[in-house]
Amino acid sequence: MVKSFIIRCATIMALVASPVTFADNSTVIRVGGFYANTDSTIDVNDPILGNDFTLDFEADLKLEESQFLPFFEFSHHFNDRHILYVDWKQLHRNALVQSVEKPFQFTWDETTYDIKSGVSLDTTLNIDIMRIGYGYDIWQGHNYDIGVSVGLHAMFIKTSFKGNIGICEIDTETRCPDTIEIPKVVDEKLTAPLPDIGVYGSYEFYPGFKLNAHAQYFYIKLDDLKGGLVDVRMGVEAAISENWHMTAAFNYYEVDVEYESTITSADIKIADYNIYYSFIGPMLSVSYQF
Template sequence: MKKIFAFWILTLFWIPIKAQTAADNMLSESLSTNNAANDDFQDQYAEDLPWHARRFKVTAGAFFPVNNTQVQVARNGNSGTMIDLEDDLGFNKSSTSFMGTFDWRISRRSRLGTEYFVLNRSSSKRLEKEIVFKDHTYNVDVLVTAFFDVQIARIYYGYAFLSKPKYEAGLLIGAHVLFGDLGLRTETQQGSGEIRDNFAFTAPLPDVGIWGEFVLAPKFGLFVNANYLSAKVDNISGRIISYNLSVLYNVYQNFSLTAGYTGLNFRIDDQEERLNGFLKWGYNGPTITATYTFGNHVKLYKH
């Protein structure tokens, strides 16, 4: 599975870059008679909007999601319990995490981007119902401590079908890769030992979507995107829906602040030879990030 996924990622990078290079060469020939006028316009545009359409963009900040999580792990044919992490194990619905992104505008219409998100959660609760999780049964009224640690990496390629100085829109193709680890632990009744189980998994989920970027005013910008796909890779099947809406305020030159609302909703089924796992997880909430753009301005033509 790792070799197939690595090949898919390399193909995602290589084909769009080669195709876009050829397209841009053709475009530059067709616009040769208008180069002087366009260059004058571009220079003025870059001076008015120093933060927009730069070659590189880096963001980092905080995410405040509200979580809804369901998990079921069965082993060797037993019927694992469907567990609601927030209701059954006492996980807080609200949390705070770090997120970061990096974007590279390859050309006028093409861009590559990466995102990274991390969220580590833990809880302690006396059970109100019996839970069967992996190898053990956790009885009613025992004190269980649990953790759910997740890292999500995303890579995507975007192509702009509309590419104007103050608005762009296009398609996205990419993949989220979820690295998760869920564990439960409790002491035995005699207090001389403990029982514990954990379920670790890696789930690559491709997705496709649409995006748009708009200049609202000299110091304000708007970015939106939405992604969806349902697919199966080897023994892992999944569905993903994600979206983002954010407003940018340019503080000074290349530095800006961004406030937005982000959501990501997963459904994953992992079918192994002796282990079956199910995860349904949605997190949605506001984001606050700092944005820094650098590199030369990408040419955006008004005609």
């Protein structure tokens, strides 16, 4: 499923990035970066007390809360009013804890894994967000345009633990009696492509200088997934040359996802994700238009 989705997205990216056949077309490739704040948790089981609790990736497993985040955008304007776009944001983090303070168990694919206190644990949590969409300019003037957009976005989440990890039966509620040490446990998830809607506009207030803004929103609640996306950006774009432009913007960006992955026979939720990913502040980017 993941591979087929990536192939489809890559095909669309190739179309977006290619200035083909349309009479009035232009393609913009933009790269930039900003700092993101992330709060990520996973619901696990306490093997000593026998109840579930929330394990914090940042506080308990020492993943960075704030990190520089690159982003990539491709947009293709054709037939005067139509736009196709693709953007990609990623946050990849890794941390090594020399001695785990809280012992915990988690269940993936009907297998329970046991991590004891005092062991060394290497944790990876990678989050990638891809959006593809279509925009239409409703109003156009000599130096402005305003439009609406519809699109799809998906989150790729990869979690892995590496260290002295025990493996036991799924119904174990205490320490695994006979653990088998394994070097690495990896879990990969993909949220289904989910829709978002938005508005955008630009205004050239001085030759070579534009005020750009957009806002996108999404919220959904399904059986095993609850989450939302808010993206509001306003900035000034300056022409460096005929093809190169630089943008300084203020961005409010937030993704909040709760993913319920496993329920044991005792109705204890184990290995549920809660990922809050946000950014409020300045961002810089450089774009090439052709």
